[in-house]
Amino acid sequence: MTTSENPGSIRRSASRAPFRPFRNLSAKFAAIPMILTALVVFVGGTLWTVVYSFTNSRLLPKADWVGFKQYDRLWGTRRWQVSIENLMIFGVCSLVLSLIIGFLLAALLDQKIRFEDTFRTIFLYPFAMSFIVTGLAWQWILNPSLGVQNVVRNLGWESFVFDPLNTSSIAIYGILIAALWQGTGFIMCLMLAGLRGIDEDIWKAARVDGIPTWKTYVFIVIPMMRPVFITTLVIIAAGIVKVYDLVVAQTSGGPGIASEVPAKYVYEKMFQSQNLAQGFAASTMMLLAVLIVLIPWAYLEFGGKRRG
Amino acid sequence: MKFTRSLTAAAVIAAASASTATHATELEVTHWWTSGGEAAAVAEFASAFNATGNTWVDGAIAGSGGVARPIIVSRIIGGDPMGATQLNHGRQAEELIEAGLLQDLTELAEAEGWADFVNPSGLLDSCTLDGKIYCVPVNIHSWEWIWLSHQAFEDAGVDVPSDWFEFVEAGPALEAAGKIPLAMGGQGWQQNGAFGVLQYGVGGVDLWRQVNVDKDAEAAAGPEMAKVFEAAAAARELAKDSNVQDWNQATNLVITGQAGGQIMGDWAQGEFQVAEQVAGEDYTCLPGLGVNEIISTGGDAFYFPKLDDPEQTAAQLELASLMISKPVQVAFNLKKGSLPIRGDIDLSAANDCMKKGLEILAAGGVVPTGDMVLTPDTQGQMEDLQTEFWSDLSMTAEEAQERFVDIISDAD
Numbered sequence: 001m002t003t004s005e006n007p008g009s010i011r012r013s014a015s016r017a018p019f020r021p022f023r024n025l026s027a028k029f030a031a032i033p034m035i036l037t038a039l040v041v042f043v044g045g046t047l048w049t050v051v052y053s054f055t056n057s058r059l060l061p062k063a064d065w066v067g068f069k070q071y072d073r074l075w076g077t078r079r080w081q082v083s084i085e086n087l088m089i090f091g092v093c094s095l096v097l098s099l100i101i102g103f104l105l106a107a108l109l110d111q112k113i114r115f116e117d118t119f120r121t122i123f124l125y126p127f128a129m130s131f132i133v134t135g136l137a138w139q140w141i142l143n144p145s146l147g148v149q150n151v152v153r154n155l156g157w158e159s160f161v162f163d164p165l166n167t168s169s170i171a172i173y174g175i176l177i178a179a180l181w182q183g184t185g186f187i188m189c190l191m192l193a194g195l196r197g198i199d200e201d202i203w204k205a206a207r208v209d210g211i212p213t214w215k216t217y218v219f220i221v222i223p224m225m226r227p228v229f230i231t232t233l234v235i236i237a238a239g240i241v242k243v244y245d246l247v248v249a250q251t252s253g254g255p256g257i258a259s260e261v262p263a264k265y266v267y268e269k270m271f272q273s274q275n276l277a278q279g280f281a282a283s284t285m286m287l288l289a290v291l292i293v294l295i296p297w298a299y300l301e302f303g304g305k306r307r308g
Numbered sequence: 309m310k311f312t313r314s315l316t317a318a319a320v321i322a323a324a325s326a327s328t329a330t331h332a333t334e335l336e337v338t339h340w341w342t343s344g345g346e347a348a349a350v351a352e353f354a355s356a357f358n359a360t361g362n363t364w365v366d367g368a369i370a371g372s373g374g375v376a377r378p379i380i381v382s383r384i385i386g387g388d389p390m391g392a393t394q395l396n397h398g399r400q401a402e403e404l405i406e407a408g409l410l411q412d413l414t415e416l417a418e419a420e421g422w423a424d425f426v427n428p429s430g431l432l433d434s435c436t437l438d439g440k441i442y443c444v445p446v447n448i449h450s451w452e453w454i455w456l457s458h459q460a461f462e463d464a465g466v467d468v469p470s471d472w473f474e475f476v477e478a479g480p481a482l483e484a485a486g487k488i489p490l491a492m493g494g495q496g497w498q499q500n501g502a503f504g505v506l507q508y509g510v511g512g513v514d515l516w517r518q519v520n521v522d523k524d525a526e527a528a529a530g531p532e533m534a535k536v537f538e539a540a541a542a543a544r545e546l547a548k549d550s551n552v553q554d555w556n557q558a559t560n561l562v563i564t565g566q567a568g569g570q571i572m573g574d575w576a577q578g579e580f581q582v583a584e585q586v587a588g589e590d591y592t593c594l595p596g597l598g599v600n601e602i603i604s605t606g607g608d609a610f611y612f613p614k615l616d617d618p619e620q621t622a623a624q625l626e627l628a629s630l631m632i633s634k635p636v637q638v639a640f641n642l643k644k645g646s647l648p649i650r651g652d653i654d655l656s657a658a659n660d661c662m663k664k665g666l667e668i669l670a671a672g673g674v675v676p677t678g679d680m681v682l683t684p685d686t687q688g689q690m691e692d693l694q695t696e697f698w699s700d701l702s703m704t705a706e707e708a709q710e711r712f713v714d715i716i717s718d719a720d
Contacts, residue, residue, distance in 0.1 A: 058685065059403035060385065073718075078711070079692045166551055168700060254494055254553075256699025257692060271378035273688030274400070 046287065053280035061276055070281035080282065083260045086172045090261070091240040093176050094183070098236055099229075101180065102187030107217065109188070110195045120192070123185040131182070135249025138178035139165065142250075165251055168258035175243075175250055175259055182246075183239065187232055194228030195221065230301070241290055262286050333623040335391030337610075338367035338383075340376035341644075345578045349644035356636045362623050365391070374497070384409050389613030391620060392627055397434045397443050397609035398679035404611075405437050411612035416625050417441045422632065427651030428605050428669070434680045435609060443609040444628045446637075447646035450603035450665065451573045451677065452505050455580070456592045459565030460487050471598030472509050472539075475569060479546045482568045491558040491567035492547035492698065496691035498555055499698040502571040503540055503690075504678055508604075509597030511536040513675055521681050525717035529709070537705035537712075543571075544698050562591070571597070577661055578645045587660035595664055596673075603668050606677035607646065686719040 021028075053071075056064040074080050105123060109116055126134065141147040144163040152160040164174030198221055206216040222229075244263040247253060253260040262282060270279030335357075341350045347368075354364040367390055369376035377400065380393050384404060395401055404410050417423070417432075426432045426445065435443040454472065461468045461478065464485035469475040479489040492498065507516050511532055518527040527533065550567065552558050559579040561567035570576065577593070585591050596602045610631060612624040630636055634653050641648045641655070647665050648655060655666060668674070678687060693715065697708045 058683070059381065060407055077689075077692075078696065252495070252553075254695070254699065256494075256696045258699065268688065269685075271382070272374055273685045274381075274403070274683070275685040275688070278685070 049280050050284050050287075053277055053284045055277050057276040057280070059274040059276070066277075070277045071285075074278065074281050074285065079257045079260055080262070080265055082257050083262045083265050086259060086261055087240070087243075089172050090176055090179070090243065091237075093173075094179055094240055095233075095236055097176075097180055098184050098187050099232065101184045102232070103191050103222075105184065105188040106191035106195055109192055120189070123188055125185065126182045127186040129182065131245040132249045134178050134182045135246045138174070138181070139250045142174050142177075166255055168255050171251055171255060171259040175246055178250060179239075179243065179246055183236070187236070190228060190232050190235075191225075194225040197228075198224055237293065241286060332361050332363050333619050334363045334365050335620060335623050335627060336365040336367045337392045337394075337627075338369060338376070338380055338390045339394035340369050340371065340373055341394070342368050342370050343578070344582070345643060345645060349640050352636065352639040352643060353631060356630055356639075357627055360626060360630065362626065367393075384613050389615060391615065391624060392610050392612050394608050395443070395611050396606060396679045397431070397445060398606075398677070398681075399683050400679065401442070401611055402437065402683075405442050409613055410442050411614050411621070411624060412440050413442060413444065413612065413625070413628055414440045416628060420629060420632070425650050425652050426632075427649070428672070428674045430674065430676055430680075431605055431607070431609075431649055434676070443611045444631050445607060445609045445649045446631050447641055447644055448603075448605050448607045448649060448665075448669070449573055449575060449646050450595070450606065451501050452508055452596045452603050453574055453576070453661075454505075454569050454571050454594045454597050455559065455562050455576055456569040456594070457562045457565050457567065458590055458592065460485075460562070460568045463487065463565065464568075468592050469598070471594065472506075473599070475597075476539075476542055476546070478568065487565075488549045488561060488567040489546035489569070490543055490550065491552070491561040491570040492543075492550045493555045493558040494551070494553050494695075494699065495555075496695035498558075498572070500687070500691045500694040501573065502543065503536075503694050505571050505597060506539050506543065507536050508602060508675065509599045510539045512600060513602060516675065519716060520678060521676070523716055523719050525713055528716040529713045533712075534705070534709060537709045540697070540708075541705040544701065547698070548701065574646065574661065574665065577659075581645065581659075593661040593664065595668055601668055602673040602675055603665055604677040605669075605674045606679055607649070682719065686715060689715045689718075 052061050052063075054065055054067060055062055056066045056069075109119060113119070129137075142163070142165050144150065144161075144166070149160060149162045152162070164170045164177075202220065202224075203216065206220060211220075242263055243261055244267070247259055247261050247264060251259045253264055263286070266279045266282045266286070268279075269275050269282060337353075339350060341347060350366070350368070354366060357364045369379055373396065377395065380390070380395065381404070383389060384393075385407075389409070401410065422432060422441070423429065431445040431448070432441065435441050435445060454475070456468055456475070458468055460482060464478070464481045464487060466478045466481045469478055475489075482489040492502065504516075507519070515527060515532050515536075518524045519533065550558065550561070552561065555572055555576070556579055558567070558570050559572060559576045562570045563580060563583045563585060574593075577587075580587070580591055587593060610628070612628060615621055615624070631640075632649070634650065637648045637650050638653055638655065642658070645662065647662065647669060651670075655662070658666065678690075682690075690712070693708065693711050697703050
C-alpha cells in the first residue's frame with residue numbers, strides 16, 4: 001500500500017516495514033489510553049522508584065540524595081540475604097518440578113484414558129483457590145499435631161517426624177509443596193493443550209518408523225512444543241518473583257526469618273518500617289534480577305527471528 | 309483558675325462548633341481494637357461522642373497495629389483522611405506532622421490545661437513536636453511484666469519465683485515436670501518486646517537510656533549489654549519448646565499451667581480475666597521482672613488529620629476534649645485493662661496487677677518505650693534481629709550483640 005503520500009518509503013530497504021503513521025488511524029487512536037498507561041504507570045513508576053531508591057526517604061518521598069547507601073545496607077542485611085537464598089531455592093525447584101510434573105501429568109492424561117475430564121478438573125481445581133486459602137490449608141496439613149505427621153503417627157509409626165514449617169532449614173520447602181500443589185494443574189493444562197496441537201500424523205509416522213514412545217516425546221514432541229514451553233516458563237517465572245501471599249499465609253516468614261522472600265521485605269520496609277527508600281532499593285534489585293533473566297531471553301527470542 | 313480554664317475550653321469548642329449546634333457531624337474513627345475487651349472499651353468512646361449530638365462512625369481495622377498502620381497512613385497521605393485515628397504515640401506520626409497533615413491541638417490543650425493533669429508528663433511530650441501538641445494520649449500500656457502460672461510451679465514442686473533470676477533457676481525443675489518454662493510466641497514483635505524487658509530488668513534503666521535514647525554504640529557493645537544478651541540466650545533456651553505464634557496462645561499456655569511464665573505486656577491481663585483467674589491466687593504478675601520495678605509508658609493515642617470541613621474540625625476538637633475527660637477516661641480504661649493517663653482520677657475498681665501498676669506510676673517509676681525513642685525503621689531492624697536470634701539456637705549472644713551494635717550505630 002505504498003502510495004504517493006509517502007514517497008520516502010520506496011527507497012527504504014525491503015526488509016523494513018514502511019513508516020505510515022496515518023494508516024489504521026482509529027486503531028492507533030484506540031491504543032492511546034493503554035500506551036499512556038504503560039508509559040506513565042509502568043515505565044514512569046519504575047523510573048520514579050529507581051530514582052528515589054537513591055534518597056533517604058522515610059515515610060514520605062524526599063529528594064535527599066544519599067547515593068548507594070540504601071543498597072549497601074540492603075546487601076548487608078541478613079534478612080535480605082536469606083530472602084534471596086530462599087527465592088533461588090524456591091525458584092529453581094518450582095520451575096523444574098512444575099514443568100516436569102505438569103508435563104508428565106499431561107502426557108499421562110493424553111493416553112486417551114477414561115474420565116479424562118474428571119481428572120483434568122481435579123488437577124486444575126487447586127488453581128481456582130487463592131494463595132491465602134492454599135497457604136492456610138497447607139499450614140494445617142503440615143502442622144505436626146493436626147496434619148500429616150499426626151496421621152502417620154496414628155497409623156503406628158510413632159517416631160515419624162515431618163514438620164517443615166517449624167524447622168528453619170527446610171521451611172521454604174514446605175512453601176514449595178503448597179505452591180506446586182496449587183500451580184501444577186495449570187501447567188498441566190497448558191502442556192495438554194500443546195500436546196493436542198501436535199498432529200496425529202506425526203505420531204503415526206513415528207510408530208511406523210518403530211520409534212519408542214518415550215523417544216518420540218523427548219526428541220520430536222517436546223521440541224515441537226517450544227512455544228508452549230516458553231509461555232509456561234514466563235508464567236512460572238512471574239509467579240516465582242512475586243511470591244508473597246503464600247508465605248504470609250503459611251509461615252509469615254518464620255520460623256525466625258527462615259522463609260522470608262524479597263517481596264515481603266519490600267512491603268514491610270515500605271509500609272511497616274516506614275522506610276520507603278530501603279523498600280525501593282529492594283524492589284529495584286528485584287527488577288534487576290528479572291531483567292537479567294528477561295533480556296537474554298528476549299534477545300534470543302526476537303533477535304533471532306529478525307535475522308531469519 | 310480551674311474554672312476559667314474550663315470556661316476558655318468551652319469557649320474554644322463553642323467557637324469552633326457554633327455551626328454544628330443544629331445538626332450532627334459524622335466523624336470516622338479508625339482503630340485496631342477488635343478483641344472482646346478492646347471493642348467494649350471503644351464503645352465507651354463512641355457512646356460518649358454520640359451523646360454530644362455527633363455521630364461516631366466506627367472504622368475498626370481487623371488485625372494488629374502492623375496491619376492497620378499502613379492502611380491508616382496511606383489513607384492520610386493519599387488524601388482520604390479519616391476524622392480521627394488511633395496510633396501509638398511516638399515517632400510513627402512524626403513525618404505526617406512535618407508534612408502538615410495532622411491537626412494542631414495546642415490551643416485546646418492549653419485551654420484545658422492538659423499539661424497539669426497528664427501523668428506521666430512524658431506522654432504529652434511524645435505528642436509534642438516543636439512545642440505543638442498533635443495527639444491525645446488515652447491510655448498507658450506497659451511491656452515490663454512477667455506472668456507466672458501458680459499451677460505450673462506447684463506441679464514442678466518449686467515456689468513461685470519473685471524475680472527473674474529465681475525464675476531462671478526454677479527452669480530445670482519446670483522442664484523435669486514436663487512444662488515449657490517460658491512461653492514465647494514466635495513473632496518478631498513479641499521477641500523484641502521480651503528482649504526490651506530483659507534490657508530493663510537485667511541491664512537497668514540507665515543502660516537502656518544510653519543505648520536507646522542516646523544511641524550510644526559503645527554502651528551497646530559493652531559488658532553490661534553482653535549480660536543482657538546472655539540473659540536473652542538463657543531465656544531462649546527456656547523457651548525452645550514453645551511452638552505457638554500468637555501472644556494470646558502463649559498466654560493460654562500460662563493460664564492452663566502448661567508453661568511457667570510469659571514475658572508480655574499488661575494486655576495479657578485481659579486473657580487471665582476472661583479465663584476467670586485471680587491475680588495472686590492463680591497467677592502472679594511481676595513488673596520489671598521483679599528486679600527493677602518500673603513500667604514503660606507506651607500506649608495509644610488519637611491523632612486528628614486535617615480536614616477541609618470546618619464543622620468536622622470542630623467535631624474533632626470536641627472528640628479530643630471528650631477522650632481526655634475524667635468520666636470517659638475511667639470508663640474506657642476499666643474496660644480496656646490499661647492505666648489512665650490522668651493522675652487525678654480514682655480507679656478503685658482496678659485489680660491487683662493494675663494497682664501494682666498504678667503504684668509504680670504514682671511513685672514515678674516510669675520510662676519511655678521504644679516507640680517513643682526509636683524510628684519504626686530501627687524497630688523493624690531490631691525485630692528482624694531478635695526473631696532470628698530467638699529461632700536460631702546456633703546464633704550466639706556475641707553474634708547477636710555485634711549486629712545489635714550495628715543497628716544502634718546506624719539509628720537516628
